[in-house]
Amino acid sequence: MPSKHPITALLLSLIPGLGHLYINRIIRAFFYAASFFGPLLLAFLIVVAKGLHRYEGPLIILIGIALLAAAINLLDMFITVVGGRGPFAERARQSSYGGDAQESYYADPAQASYGDNERVNTILLSFIPGLGHLQLGMMQRGLAFLIAFFGALTMIVFVASVTNSDRFIVFLGVLPIIWLYSLFDCIQQLQRKRQGEVLLDRTFLEDFQASREDGKRSKVLATFLSIVPGAGHLYLGLQKRGLQLMIAFFLSIYILDVLRLSIFLFLIPILWFYSFFDALQHISKQGQEPLKDVPIVDWLVNHQKWVGVVLLGLGLYYLTDEMLLTALDRWFPKEQISILFHRYFQTVVVSILLIGGGLRLLAGGSRRPMDPKKR
Numbered sequence: 001m002p003s004k005h006p007i008t009a010l011l012l013s014l015i016p017g018l019g020h021l022y023i024n025r026i027i028r029a030f031f032y033a034a035s036f037f038g039p040l041l042l043a044f045l046i047v048v049a050k051g052l053h054r055y056e057g058p059l060i061i062l063i064g065i066a067l068l069a070a071a072i073n074l075l076d077m078f079i080t081v082v083g084g085r086g087p088f089a090e091r092a093r094q095s096s097y098g099g100d101a102q103e104s105y106y107a108d109p110a111q112a113s114y115g116d117n118e119r120v121n122t123i124l125l126s127f128i129p130g131l132g133h134l135q136l137g138m139m140q141r142g143l144a145f146l147i148a149f150f151g152a153l154t155m156i157v158f159v160a161s162v163t164n165s166d167r168f169i170v171f172l173g174v175l176p177i178i179w180l181y182s183l184f185d186c187i188q189q190l191q192r193k194r195q196g197e198v199l200l201d202r203t204f205l206e207d208f209q210a211s212r213e214d215g216k217r218s219k220v221l222a223t224f225l226s227i228v229p230g231a232g233h234l235y236l237g238l239q240k241r242g243l244q245l246m247i248a249f250f251l252s253i254y255i256l257d258v259l260r261l262s263i264f265l266f267l268i269p270i271l272w273f274y275s276f277f278d279a280l281q282h283i284s285k286q287g288q289e290p291l292k293d294v295p296i297v298d299w300l301v302n303h304q305k306w307v308g309v310v311l312l313g314l315g316l317y318y319l320t321d322e323m324l325l326t327a328l329d330r331w332f333p334k335e336q337i338s339i340l341f342h343r344y345f346q347t348v349v350v351s352i353l354l355i356g357g358g359l360r361l362l363a364g365g366s367r368r369p370m371d372p373k374k375r
Contacts, residue, residue: 035069
């Protein structure tokens with residue numbers, strides 16, 4: 001049986017049961033997966049059948065059971081990795097006493113004990129971004145992760161509180177990305193140290209610069225960045241493609257929110273999945289063939305005036321919604337013009353888009369080239 005990598009097992013354990021399945025613990029994998037997804041499925045069925053407001057208490061209990069199972073699953077895998085148990089026992093024994101580099105590093109039992117304590121302390125501290133790197137003596141790298149995580153958290157909360165808008169809370173989604181990357185990088189640096197390698201204390205931004213100079217880019221980092229639509233493409237040097245995907249994703253969210261077109265919210269996950277899997281395809285091609293920066297929509301490059309028309313229309317709509325309708329409500333309070341506008345504008349826009357899209361498809365289908373035999 002091939003050796004199992006502890007970092008892979010730990011990352012897979014973020015999905016309950018998957019990490020234990022990776023190390024062939026079938027019973028635990030089934031138990032943790034059932035304990036997590038079972039209550040969530042039952043809660044979903046209750047919401048669909050009975051509604052959300054009638055069974056809030058049972059739903060909270062079911063979600064609490066699922067989160068508890070996920071926490072126990074991750075803690076179990078963490079103890080397995082740190083303690084060198086199960087499939088990691090042989091790897092831990094070899095890393096402590098096998099190999100030339102490790103033999104000199106752990107020449108006596110006191111040093112071996114110190115190495116085990118260092119591993120435990122580093123992995124425990126790595127759950128707070130940057131502290132694990134500080135434990136390894138990497139001051140610059142640790143401070144970079146620490147400031148990136150808590151600085152982003154502070155700035156997002158500050159902007160949300162100053163503007164009194166909950167929309168900025170959505171940017172908190174970048175924090176799990178920083179946390180996962182910091183945890184993965186800390187464990188990777190720990191393994192390098194245990195193998196006798198010299199650790200370079202430099203920030204991750206310097207790693208990006210070094211990768212650009214070498215012409216090689218990390219596939220793991222590109223995959224992590226691909227969680228944000230377009231960011232993975234930008235890291236790979238695909239500027240046009242990445243910018244189009246990023247603008248399309250965030251602009252769609254903004255337009256659907258401003259125009260209150262909730263019927264088209266299904267487009268958001270479609271754009272995300274398209275961007276993510278498109279990035280994975282380009283990541284797999286890296287090093288095998290040159291990557292071509294082909295825009296998603298070539299039409300926009302040669303027809304930028306239509307982009308200007310759309311932006312002009314959005315600006316006029318926002319101006320009308322925020323200023324003109326407010327003035328009209330003050331002048332004609334009984335007519336309730338703004339309420340009528342918001343009630344019927346969405347219906348009109350959706351109808352025009354659907355009818356226009358249908359006519360466009362019908363016109364495109366009628367312009368098929370004729371068969372030469374029938375001419």
